[in-house]
Amino acid sequence: xxxxxxxxxxxxxxxxxxxxxxxxxxxxxxxxxxxxxxxxxxxxxxxxxxxxxxxxxxxxxxxxxxxxxxxxxxxxxxxxxxxxxxxxxxxxxxxxxxxxxxxxxxxxxxxxxxxxxxxxxxxxxxxxxxxxxxxxxxxxxxxxxxxxxxxxxxxx
Numbered sequence: 001x002x003x004x005x006x007x008x009x010x011x012x013x014x015x016x017x018x019x020x021x022x023x024x025x026x027x028x029x030x031x032x033x034x035x036x037x038x039x040x041x042x043x044x045x046x047x048x049x050x051x052x053x054x055x056x057x058x059x060x061x062x063x064x065x066x067x068x069x070x071x072x073x074x075x076x077x078x079x080x081x082x083x084x085x086x087x088x089x090x091x092x093x094x095x096x097x098x099x100x101x102x103x104x105x106x107x108x109x110x111x112x113x114x115x116x117x118x119x120x121x122x123x124x125x126x127x128x129x130x131x132x133x134x135x136x137x138x139x140x141x142x143x144x145x146x147x148x149x150x151x152x153x154x155x156x
């Protein structure tokens with residue numbers, strides 16, 4: 001197996017829906033997004049995937065979030081703007097664009113998007129192959145905060 005990856009930094013704002021203290025107010029993060037693809041072999045030229053294309057696609061998707069309030073993106077209309085959902089957003093957009101640009105992605109076995117919101121905090125989404133799926137919708141009114149949520153101090 002071979003794996004290639006690209007990385008892009010961007011600045012965006014968001015706020016969490018519900019009772020999450022300071023996280024419920026708009027605030028910015030200096031995000032870093034990493035996208036990697038795993039392939040089963042190299043092409044006739046000895047490449048796993050066109051890394052220049054991967055970089056171009058990541059630039060395009062990052063531009064959809066750069067300087068924006070993430071809550072305003074259609075993807076987050078019914079979803080929490082959590083780091084996990086942001087990783088899912090980037091993953092879905094990267095796959096869609098890869099299929100449009102590259103056409104045959106049959107050698108690609110899977111991919112992963114990792115989104116860092118600080119030097120010490122990240123979340124990722126990975127799939128073994130391109131999948132058409134719908135991310136879990138955000139509950140209308142959370143009844144209580146999860147002990148695994150932002151209160152652990154992982155979000156700033």
